[in-house]
Amino acid sequence: MANECIFEEYGPQAYKSSGQLSGSAIPKLITTQTKDIGTLSNALNGATAYVVVQAKGTAFWVKPGASDASAAANTAGNLYVPANGSKEIVIVDEYGNKLYTHLDTAADA
Secondary structure (H helix, E strand, C coil), X not given: CCEEEEEEEXXXXXXXXXXXXXXXXXXXXXXXXXXXXXXXXXXXXXXXXXXXXXXXXCCEEEEEECCCCCCCCCCCCCEEECCXXXXXXXXXXXXXXXXXXXXXXEECC
């Protein structure tokens, strides 16, 4: 379907202080899920440190946050994922602090 996205959740081995996956590191993939863009806030695995969100065709918006995270198109605090593109989101900082527990998605306006 064109209105879906893929969440790839990675464990702590994937996180680097630069906020990017390292070419030399072998990320620990925890889970891969295909979600409808209109799905309400998606809870992340408790061990997730890093998420790669991919568009399956249609562009959309994603907002990291708590269980009440609510994504909206063209709104501050929301990240744009272009059609067939991806966005990398750090969930745990370099000190081990969990920044987000949920991701919410919204269709592009």
